[in-house]
Amino acid sequence: MIRQTILISCSFFMNAVLAQEIPKIITSKTDYLPDFSFAGYHFGESQIPEANGKIINAVDFGVKANDNLDDSKALLKALKAANAVDGNVILQLPQGRIILSEIVYIERSNFVLRGTGSDENGTEIYCPRPMMYLKDPESLAELREYLTTFDKRQREPENNVDLPFSQYAWSGGFIWTQITGERVKSYLDKYEPDSNVLAKVSSGKMGEFTINVSDVKNLKVGDIVELQLFNKDGENGEIIKDLYQGAKVKPGSHHWQFPKLPIVRQQVEIVKISNSKITIKTPLTISIKPSYQAQLVEWKHLNEVGIEHLRFTFPDIPRVAHHVEPGNNAIFLTRLFNSWVNDVKITNADSGILGEEISNVTVQNIITDGPHLSHYTVTLGGVHNVLVKNLKIYNKAVHPLSFNTFSTKNVYQDCEIFADALLDQHSGANHQNLFDNITAHITADKNNSYFLFGGGGADYWKPSHGPFSTFWNLNVQVENPDQSKPVLLYGMKDGAFAKIIGVHGNTKFEIKYDVDPYIEFLNTPIEKIPSLYDYQLKKRLR
Template identity: 85%
Template sequence: MFISFIFIPLHINSQELPKILNAKQKSATDYLPDFSYAGYHFGETNLPDFQGKIINAVDFGLKADDNLDDSKALLKAIKAANETKGNVILQLPSGRIILSEILYIERSNFVLRGTSSAENGTEIYCPRPLMYLKDPESLAELREYLTTFDKRQREPENNVDLPFSQYAWSGGFIWTQVPNERVKSYLDQYEPTPNILAKVSTGNMGEHSITVSEIKNLKIGDIVELQLFNKEGENGEIIADLYKGAKVKPGSHHWKFPKLPIVRQQVEITKIAGSKITIKTPLTISIKPVYQAQLVEWKHLNEVGIEHLRFTFPDIPRIAHHVEPGNNAVFLTRLFNSWVKDVKITNADSGILAEEISNITIEDIITDGTHLAHYTVTLGGVHNVLVKNLKIYNKAVHPLSFNTFATKNVYQNCEIFADPLLDQHSGANHQNLFDHITVHFTADKNNSYALFGGGGADYWKPSHGPFSTFWNLNVQVSNPSDKTILLYGMKDGALARIIGVNGNAKFDVKYDPDPYIEFLNTSMEKIPSLYDYQLQKRLKN
């Protein structure tokens, strides 16, 4: 295996390091998660030069650049690819391909490959949004949820009172899925009976060992889901443990759905010794018997890639937030050890959406266009996902966003050129990393800027759980002055770590409540990336 990351000399004098790197990490005061397990194969290998049987889309009648719809040919090609045994590549030609149907990837060891994301490469042009297609069966529960609870966007000042779209945070023209597998929980009556592989009674935050009982058909190498529950109501012990006593008020969804796990992570079993199981990645919170934790079967696809192409959408008028018609490029669900790379997305409502994926790398992505997007690349309900080298040139409501149930994910070396916002979108998300992020903005008349966002509904507040981390935040201001610029916006982010805010001006940070702030207005040249530093240290050990 060949590993690629920024070289960071590990012999740096400890006096030159942020103190939090040398802390004993025994308490919530100085705890810093290990983010190094994010990404394809836990960050331990580069993305593959995938080889396999090549299925050429042109052999199924696709003709690029002829101004005719190519959907029927693409559906035939992807059906053939889904039915082919072994590694398979669906190869798209250069030129404009017109797509007005959803292409479902439903098998492992599959790559959808264009020739390049550049102007002379492969362009997938989607002339009309998803709302004009047949309703996807896999979103039936979401549609029922939206109507049952009358989810609407209400903006009286704009004379807006419209129902939410099923495509506001779901769906895409390229869509990975395990057929007939529920992806996201919305309504209790549809909650399936899980295949429980073991009951879990104890485990410590940051460690790899758990105590189990009633083991069933579990073996080393299995990828399963660890689930923790709140069965105790509003005063459940897991709520207190999740937020570590921070001065935040958890919303009602933390206790109103006791059948749904409130903390989950996909784990690889590396050792089984009696009642002790070792997992590859560290626990995000400690496990106690009252949490009724369990390991359950997790159905997913492996080694799926989407690469070397671009998506283009027409710049249609934007009506309102949450009523987006569905100009969404990619929807990733039920994936493990997979990737998206070298993709450009223009004028999307949302570029790349994700749910129920783990250990995915999304790299070398560009989003642009004149259309105001909802999301660019967003991470919700996912674990150990690495998004690196994302360049955002378009305006978006949530340019970078960690959403509901997101844990141990990393945005690394990303850059936002228009109206930057670092959003954490409520829903028990915790321990996520903004790593070496560059933002560009114009300070307001008060010499300040609302850089830190806390979106999401009140019933899933606070905006994030403990130990969300900002490392080496490079801030470039178009109108710098001698005055200190205040970076603000977060009011309910529990126990954040903010290390290394620097740029072309002097900055102060207001972030509530109780953040750990270090290396403010200090260069981070010695350790530009926390993810790379931790990965290099782990692999060396």
């Protein structure tokens, strides 16, 4: 009897220990944790492919590395030849330095821009002057008008700065994917086109995969369409309350001043049609009600586009001020689905890789460095289900990692910030994004605290983020920590219901994060589940 009691006691003890090894939120029935596993190329279910297809060699069209002459015209000739190829095509760049002073627009599917590697012996694209000296891109005309109409300026009286915003502060790149004639981003109501509405959507539940639609005649299994939800009811619109789940935050005016623009959007794949019920591949980020006037619309996009094995270098020009960057931006991704960027190094950029209106793209094995202070490294704005993996940030940046306006269900995984680390959520109805297994190097201030949780963006798009944004297994390395007291990690003042699980490092920490965060495994690494994305993906595919 005694032996049995001991065994039972040991059993209880072991169960308790095992339970402590996995955060409670994993099995909780009451604390909602989004499924982030659908992010990335082909919903995380396929690895980035080894590209195959007809190879167009840029050298055959006059691109000559290491001759100190501009290669722009020759590279555009090679691009034209690649665009004439049916089926898969690879535009192969040579080893060595290529000089580029024009924008290279990728405007077709099944296309790979490939160098010979991102290291010193690979392909270097050197851009000697910023985009402000190039012809204004037609696709940014609406942005230019928006900036002028609303007199968007960077005002810093203490630095004698009063300058207009640059169109390249958060847009544009020397390599630029786009569909001709399609807007990069909505800025002004008067230019909002009449969407090709495929069906009206009356209902659906957050986290689930089925929606009820008005008509299915314009839909078929395999379609990639955009789900749009609107606020047509002004400042007190029901969708605003539902979007922030009753959190004690104050939504800014852009939540109701542009009723023609969707306030929530997802690019979704239709996997089943049964009468008026549609099953989509990915879960809804918010429940759908009739007042949201939700709809499925045509979404024009490119497929299977890759940019890989190269590096970008920019001169280290003086920095004037925030938002007036002249446009030393490497890559601008728009209108992409099931595509990738892989093995790219970027030096001295204003912004390394920018994304707008893309879905299920993987950006991996990226390095940013150089003495120049960047605005962004790899940022995610207006995108859905994008995976940024193994990004190493050696340079200083205003927003090293940033989820921006309208970003949903995106993941930064296995990234490391070596200088002035900041985890930014940049307002604009972004919600349900994941910082996963990130390493941040910091230096505590004189109060033994550090501003880690950024909440950027304009007041009219506040709060900084919506519910269920998640930090998982965050490793914070403090330079010369004072082990006698914990370091306070702070910064966020208006984030709704964040999930902060597994903050740990080389000292003890306290966290101040408003409003009403869920905090678990503080000062404890999550050894059993180091990556939430990997855990959820394996569970889903099992």
